[in-house]
Amino acid sequence: MNENQPAMTFNKVSFAYERERVIDEATFAIAHRDFVGVIGPNGGGKTTLVKLMLGILRPREGSIDILGHAPHRACKRIGYMPQHSNLDPEFPVSVLDVVLMGRLGNVSGFGPYKPRDKNAALAALDEVGLADQAGRPLRQLSGGQKQRVLIARALAGEPLILDEPTANLDPAVQDDLYDQLRELNKRITIVVVSHDVGFVSLYFRTVICVNRSVHTHSTGELTNQQVADMYGREVRLVHSQSPHKGDCCD
Amino acid sequence: MIEFFAALKESTVLQQALLAGIIASVACGVVGSYVVARRISYIAGGIAHCTLGGMGIARYLNRVEGWSWLQPLHGAIVAALIAAVIIGYVSLRARQREDTVISALWAGGMAIGILFIARTPGYGEDLMSYLFGNILLVSREDLYLVAGLDVLVVALGLMFYNRFLAVCYDAEFARLRGVRVEFYYLLLLAMVALTVVVLVTVVGLVLVIALLTLPAAIAGQFVPRLWQMMLIAILISMAATSGGLALSYAPELPAGATTIALCGAAYLVTILCKRVLSPHRRSS
Numbered sequence: 001m002n003e004n005q006p007a008m009t010f011n012k013v014s015f016a017y018e019r020e021r022v023i024d025e026a027t028f029a030i031a032h033r034d035f036v037g038v039i040g041p042n043g044g045g046k047t048t049l050v051k052l053m054l055g056i057l058r059p060r061e062g063s064i065d066i067l068g069h070a071p072h073r074a075c076k077r078i079g080y081m082p083q084h085s086n087l088d089p090e091f092p093v094s095v096l097d098v099v100l101m102g103r104l105g106n107v108s109g110f111g112p113y114k115p116r117d118k119n120a121a122l123a124a125l126d127e128v129g130l131a132d133q134a135g136r137p138l139r140q141l142s143g144g145q146k147q148r149v150l151i152a153r154a155l156a157g158e159p160l161i162l163d164e165p166t167a168n169l170d171p172a173v174q175d176d177l178y179d180q181l182r183e184l185n186k187r188i189t190i191v192v193v194s195h196d197v198g199f200v201s202l203y204f205r206t207v208i209c210v211n212r213s214v215h216t217h218s219t220g221e222l223t224n225q226q227v228a229d230m231y232g233r234e235v236r237l238v239h240s241q242s243p244h245k246g247d248c249c250d
Numbered sequence: 251m252i253e254f255f256a257a258l259k260e261s262t263v264l265q266q267a268l269l270a271g272i273i274a275s276v277a278c279g280v281v282g283s284y285v286v287a288r289r290i291s292y293i294a295g296g297i298a299h300c301t302l303g304g305m306g307i308a309r310y311l312n313r314v315e316g317w318s319w320l321q322p323l324h325g326a327i328v329a330a331l332i333a334a335v336i337i338g339y340v341s342l343r344a345r346q347r348e349d350t351v352i353s354a355l356w357a358g359g360m361a362i363g364i365l366f367i368a369r370t371p372g373y374g375e376d377l378m379s380y381l382f383g384n385i386l387l388v389s390r391e392d393l394y395l396v397a398g399l400d401v402l403v404v405a406l407g408l409m410f411y412n413r414f415l416a417v418c419y420d421a422e423f424a425r426l427r428g429v430r431v432e433f434y435y436l437l438l439l440a441m442v443a444l445t446v447v448v449l450v451t452v453v454g455l456v457l458v459i460a461l462l463t464l465p466a467a468i469a470g471q472f473v474p475r476l477w478q479m480m481l482i483a484i485l486i487s488m489a490a491t492s493g494g495l496a497l498s499y500a501p502e503l504p505a506g507a508t509t510i511a512l513c514g515a516a517y518l519v520t521i522l523c524k525r526v527l528s529p530h531r532r533s534s
Contacts, residue, residue: 054426076428082420091419092287092476101416104427113412137474153423 007189013062026214037204038193044211076105079157081150096134102156124152144173159189254499267385271491277400279484280407281445282466288418296352297333298446298458302363304329310366330443338439383454383506453506464513
């Protein structure tokens, strides 16, 4: 992997489900080991943008490149974390069972997982601080722990794309989760989709605002005082790189 | 009970019936656990009722057209597989229409079956045995067929365990990891179809859903992982089919209904015990 190449580039990508465009000429690049927040109003196209990144949807116009491949070819190498609220909370699996699902792309054909896969899964659990929970039933875990399990499962790939990782979590648990992501970010590229703009200035280095049109900003250096002053109005902290004003998320 | 064990030594009919129940329980435990985990018992119900159409047509061709090689069980296999493919295709392509299509197949399959049975000379007792099962009518050929289907279903269920688990839990993620989700989902439904046919011979098509889901649901109360559910569900299912046969023998009750009543009672007792023993935990 060439570190100088961007991890992901969108080149004039447009997408429409019917006639009306949901994503209009999105052009941006995400650098290696960047920490990116994808924000914007509900219905603005955040989910569509993620589905384009994952290759679940194909662009009507333009091109997407992830690690040198089209998304539908690269998707096996991407680490994706869906919202855990979309999954059955009573499903009969252990924590390790779930994390092992991340190894499916590496296992060919049928049969049980190899010791190599189990070791990789345990290492991923260790990285999110849940090594001692491997054998526990998933249904006994708290919401925050379940999110960490899904992050561990996604760690089989890179870049890490997370869909609303803090939805339905207590504020303290949300902070823990973002601290965790910041730790992981030392090693891998992270893209977080969030409708919660409260984290924009605190954690993200780059912000992608999606509201049909797509604009990229870098978050500036911030002092504690500034954060304290402006907590809750972080959108103002988005420093615009382009002529576009940082108002898409208001 | 004592009469049952005495008769079991003498009667090959009873031995075959017992064996059919035990063999069917293996597929029942494996596939039933997938059905409960993925919450598709309604699909299993639709497939089960559809088999009446296949059995009715096969019996008609056998009796009226003289296709002596064609048994009702063959018709059931074909009908169940067709139903599984249609339901699977619709649920993958047009999610919002799934329940309508299942209902249509459910009732439509039964209607076709009843029409063909009405046009076939003979008494309605066959109809009763299709609907509510008559394990004592299981022939040696049926037993071979049931055993063959059993081996097939269990082998597939264990061979692709990891893939089925991933597809059932989070299909979108499995697809991103390169798993052919559509293929495995359709394969799972085909296995449900074959298991339903196996169980129809034991308890009849109306009672199939109970035998498919209740042992797995009971098992799910005690163990947290799918393969553990499968093992326990197999044992529960064996106990229920054997127990149903034994209890129904002396008073000459229908064995299928006795089996299902046992399952239902066990499920009820399990839930009540769990509530009483752990009042603070939410029962699932």
